[in-house]
Amino acid sequence: MSTTPAPAPSLTPAVLHRLVQEGRAPRLLDVRTPGEFRTAHIPGSYNVPLDTLREHRAELLTHLDEDVVLVCRSGQRAAQAEKAxxxxxxxxxxxxxxxxxxxxxxxxxxxxGPERWDMERQVRLVAGSVVLATGLAGIFLPGAHLLGTAIGAGLTYAALSNSCAMGVLLSKLPYNRGPRTDIRTVIAELRSTP
Structure with a gap:
């Protein structure tokens, strides 16, 4: 029998904002894509995209203390980062x-920074467009609707597994990557701040 680990304790925006205003802000690691981070981020946060964090977590550990808050768009990627x-x-x-x-x-x-569509909105656009296009194409091409059905199945799986393959694929596009996050730069920034 396996037990599911308890979710990471959360910190409300009000409490975090108060800590920041009092000069007692924890280290904020924003695990969104560089493109999302450039659009809007909490002042003083560090961008360590989820993939980079997973790949270099051992290196990061030596530069982090227990006073770390993980940030993403809605909390899902931050929870994955916490687990890693x-x-x-x-x-x-x-x-x-x-x-x-x-x-x-x-x-x-x-x-x-410059305005960009967040990942969730991009996924909705791509999934909706594929479903719409294959639905219309199905009028003339029998079986074309099955691609839309596959997208629907993928979105259902994404909701049940709390993962999103389409989001992962979209995050690889140049639009979402922005400047590449260099782990050495992140570590140097972590070292230079108390």
């Missing part, structure tokens, strides 16, 4: 409850 870091030996991490969406809704400050 916990497996590598860094317990007691926290996840920003509701992610950047909740932070912004709470009226907390964001550093903004």
């Amino acid at each position: 870091l916990a497996e590598a030996g860094l317990p007691d991490l926290r996840v920003l409850e509701g992610g950047i969406v909740a932070w912004e809704t709470a009226g907390a400050p964001l550093d903004r």
Whole structure:
């Protein structure tokens, strides 16, 4: 019998905002893509995309303490990052409850860059477009609708497994990558701040 690990404790945007204002901010690791990070991020946060974090978690561990809050758009990728870091030996991490969406809704400050569509919106566009196109094509090409059915099955699986293969694929596009996150730069930044 396997037990599912308890989810990481969350930190509400209000509590985190108060800590930031009091000068007691924890280290904020934003695990979204560089493109998403450039669009809007919490001032003082470090961008360590989820794939980079997973690949270099052992290197990151030596530069992180237990006062770390993981941030993403809504909390899902941050929870995956928490699991990866916990497996590598860094317990007691926290996840920003509701992610950047909740932070912004709470009226907390964001550093903004060029506007981009977030990953969830991109997935909805691609999935919806494929379903629409194959539905219309099915009128003339028997069986074309099956591609739309496969997309629907993939989205159902994504919801049940809390993963998104389409999001992973879209994150690889140049639009979402932005400047490549260099782990040496991230580690140097982590070293230079108390």
